[in-house]
Amino acid sequence: xxxxxxxxxxxxxxxxxxxxxxxxxxxxxxxxxxxxxxxxxxxxxxxxxxxxxxxxxxxxxxxxxxxxxxxxxxxxxxxxxxxxxxxxxxxxxxxxxxxxxxxxxxxxxxxxxxxxxxxxxxxxxxxxxxxxxxxxxxxxxxxxxxxxxxxxxxxxxxxxxxxxxxxxxxxxxxxxxxxxxxxxxxxxxxxxxxxxxxxxxxxxxxxxxxxxxxxxxxxxxxxxxxxxxxxxxxxxxxxxxxxxxxxxxxxxxxxxxxxxxxxxxxxxxxxxxxxxxxxxxxxxxxxxxxxxxxxxxxxxxxxxxxxxxxxxxxxxxxxxxxxxxxxxxxxxxxxxxxxxxxxxxxxxxxxxxxxxxxxxxxxxxxxxxxxxxxxxxxxxxxxxxxxxxxxxxxxxxxxxxxxxxxxxxxxxxxxxxxxxxxxxxxxxxxxxxxxxxxxxxxxxxxxxxxxxxxxxxxxxxxxxxxxxxxxxxxxxxxxxxxxxxxxxxxxxxxxxxxxxxxxxxxxxxxxxxxxxxxxxxxxxxxxxxxxxxxxxxxxxxxxxxxxxxxxxxxxxxxxxxxxxxxxxxxxxxxxxxxxxxxxxxxxxxxxxxx
Numbered sequence: 001x002x003x004x005x006x007x008x009x010x011x012x013x014x015x016x017x018x019x020x021x022x023x024x025x026x027x028x029x030x031x032x033x034x035x036x037x038x039x040x041x042x043x044x045x046x047x048x049x050x051x052x053x054x055x056x057x058x059x060x061x062x063x064x065x066x067x068x069x070x071x072x073x074x075x076x077x078x079x080x081x082x083x084x085x086x087x088x089x090x091x092x093x094x095x096x097x098x099x100x101x102x103x104x105x106x107x108x109x110x111x112x113x114x115x116x117x118x119x120x121x122x123x124x125x126x127x128x129x130x131x132x133x134x135x136x137x138x139x140x141x142x143x144x145x146x147x148x149x150x151x152x153x154x155x156x157x158x159x160x161x162x163x164x165x166x167x168x169x170x171x172x173x174x175x176x177x178x179x180x181x182x183x184x185x186x187x188x189x190x191x192x193x194x195x196x197x198x199x200x201x202x203x204x205x206x207x208x209x210x211x212x213x214x215x216x217x218x219x220x221x222x223x224x225x226x227x228x229x230x231x232x233x234x235x236x237x238x239x240x241x242x243x244x245x246x247x248x249x250x251x252x253x254x255x256x257x258x259x260x261x262x263x264x265x266x267x268x269x270x271x272x273x274x275x276x277x278x279x280x281x282x283x284x285x286x287x288x289x290x291x292x293x294x295x296x297x298x299x300x301x302x303x304x305x306x307x308x309x310x311x312x313x314x315x316x317x318x319x320x321x322x323x324x325x326x327x328x329x330x331x332x333x334x335x336x337x338x339x340x341x342x343x344x345x346x347x348x349x350x351x352x353x354x355x356x357x358x359x360x361x362x363x364x365x366x367x368x369x370x371x372x373x374x375x376x377x378x379x380x381x382x383x384x385x386x387x388x389x390x391x392x393x394x395x396x397x398x399x400x401x402x403x404x405x406x407x408x409x410x411x412x413x414x415x416x417x418x419x420x421x422x423x424x425x426x427x428x429x430x431x432x433x434x435x436x437x438x439x440x441x442x443x444x445x446x447x448x449x450x451x452x453x454x455x456x457x458x459x460x461x462x463x464x465x466x467x468x469x470x471x472x473x474x475x476x477x478x479x480x481x482x483x484x485x486x487x488x489x490x491x492x493x494x495x496x497x498x499x500x501x502x503x504x505x506x507x508x509x510x511x512x513x514x515x516x517x518x519x520x521x522x523x524x525x526x527x528x529x530x531x532x533x534x535x536x537x538x539x540x541x542x543x544x545x546x547x548x549x550x551x552x553x554x555x556x557x558x559x560x561x562x563x564x565x566x567x568x569x570x571x572x573x574x575x576x577x578x579x580x581x582x583x584x585x586x587x588x589x590x591x592x593x594x
Contacts (some may be wrong), residue, residue, distance in 0.1 A: 005163065015026065024103055028490075030206065030520050031519075033170045035206045036168075036204045036205050045059060047059065055077035055079075055080035056074055056077075059072070059074075063197070066420040069163075071108055071111070073105070074107065074157060075102055075103075076102065078102060079101060086169070086175075088167075088177070088213075092211045092244065092476060092478070093245070094173060097169075098514050098542040098544045099542065099543050099544065100542055101170055101542065104168050104169075104170075105166070105167050106164065108162065108164040162178050163179070163180045163194055164197070165178040166202075168205070168210075169200075170540070171514070171515055171517070171544075173209050175210065175211050176210055176211070176212040179194050179198070179216075181194060195238075195239050199239045199240070203484075207481050208480075208515075209478060209479065209480055210241075210342050210479050210522075211476060211477070212236055212241060214235070214476075216235055219310075220440065221440065224234060224472070224474070224475065225468060225472055229259070229263050230300060233259070234477055236479075241477040241478060243255045243256075243476075243478075244477045246470070248473065258466075259471065260462065260468040265298060266298055267297060267299065271457075284442065286364075286409075287410065288305050288438075289382075290364050290386070290409075291309070291430075292305045299446055306442065307439070310432065310439065341380060342383075345375050345381060346388060346391060349388060349412075350399065353367070353413060353414050354414060356414075359413060361411035361412065363410070365408040368381045368385060385410075388412060389401035393414065396415045398415060399412055399414060400414070400415045401489060403429065405431070405434045447468055449466075449469045452464075494522060495519075495522055495523065498518075499518060500516055500518075500530075503514045514542060514545075519534060530550075531553075532550075535550045
């Protein structure tokens with residue numbers, strides 16, 4: 001027994017915090033470096049550090065993201081890290097920022113039974129799991145070195161199977177490194193659930209900016225191209241991420257023009273005006289034009305229809321809300337004909353089916369062609385064909401419909417077994433495999449600049465495929481959380497915010513000042529208080545500012561006791577009886593070696 005030692009404290013109970021707790025609790029205010037510390041103290045449960053990775057501090061937070069999962073937060077001491085410089089900052093153009101002293105990793109591990117971070121490591125010889133407190137493998141008796149254990153710690157940190165991995169530097173600038181939904185190995189969480197959680201977490205922690213390199217795949221296709229065509233923006237754009245940078249001097253306007261160019265290509269240009277046989281591409285397009293309740297006119301319409309059908313199949317929705325919505329959208333088309341016109345067209349089609357011998361199926365195109373001469377309206381025929389399935393004849397038979405995946409067409413015939421009438425609608429839907437096969441074919445034929453041969457006019461082909469290449473080249477996207485929070489009103493009416501810039505004395509001409517830091521000061525703060533807060537903020541944030549000392553307020557000399565409000569021009573915004581003061585202050589210090 002150790003003499004004079006402190007009694008052991010009872011271990012804290014596990015902290016459970018759902019996403020609603022983060023959003024509904026007391027709002028966090030101030031810069032990211034302060035908010036993340038407050039967040040971990042409220043919701044985090046610290047874990048013991050690995051012996052060979054003492055510079056990695058780990059917290060666990062129980063969260064609810066569609067299901068109960070554990071969020072791991074790893075605080076990395078950059079000064080002792082094997083990787084001081086951030087590769088992502090270099091790629092996105094933030095390499096001029098000074099190196100921050102801390103970076104925080106936010107990780108949701110794969111929900112397939114992986115051990116918690118730093119709880120176990122793997123033997124590099126036999127692959128057996130070893131407790132983090134052990135150095136020798138119990139299976140092969142290999143004794144791991146400190147370098148081996150450090151490699152294991154970084155392997156866990158950089159594991160590509162994480163469902164979520166985001167890193168944020170102490171100055172609030174961060175990078176979303178990885179999102180893996182169901183196609184990425186998640187059993188329960190969708191990618192949209194993970195992204196919504198990450199977006200809310202960034203807002204709670206007052207993150208300033210987050211970048212992402214979009215290399216997402218869906219159904220084996222480049223999703224940044226497919227989603228741009230269907231939605232007009234990248235998938236990350238659903239959460240406010242915008243164009244960040246592109247290859248070959250592409251800008252945001254060029255990106256948007258490329259989206260509009262390829263999305264608005266008319267499908268009519270894919271059809272030949274000669275009497276040449278129909279191609280497989282034309283058959284597939286006609287097939288989905290037959291299935292859709294809305295007119296498919298452009299490339300965007302076609303891919304929206306196809307992805308919508310895939311989503312319906314995956315979520316086991318075979319009609320309900322979406323079909324109701326599209327039917328209502330076509331109400332304007334219905335008003336063009338009378339009920340007698342529709343009844344006459346349906347009777348003509350049923351007569352054709354009655355004239356067919358046996359159980360032979362009649363294709364959509366053949367049925368439409370055989371009744372066109374008597375009716376003369378292709379729009380009316382298309383409308384009636386979409387609602388023909390399930391109609392009963394006078395002799396008790398009904399119209400059955402099926403999708404012929406091999407011929408890419410819809411077929412009709414009369415059947416006498418009324419027990420199958422209720423299943424007609426479900427049998428008329430293409431299978432998931434059929435839909436995915438067509439999606440890949442259409443992607444390669446219409447969007448992929450390497451394989452596309454569908455656009456015959458050289459000018460059209462060069463324009464469309466050039467736009468597709470631009471969309472594939474644009475991978476960097478960014479969200480400016482600080483712009484969204486510009487008009488944030490502090491909850492404390494006796495405090496105000498100051499964005500503090502630093503100007504260093506006797507520095508080289510090519511020196512780039514660090515980003516401004518947010519300070520929250522009491523209303524009666526003096527310039528001396530401002531200097532103290534600024535000194536502490538920059539010392540805590542950046543390694544090269546460990547000996548930083550603010551000396552004077554630029555333009556006001558060495559004033560000390562004067563009120564900050566009296567020395568800077570402030571902009572007051574009165575909202576909810578609170579006064580929010582936003583203004584930028586510039587401090588100077590003597591230059592020193594960093």
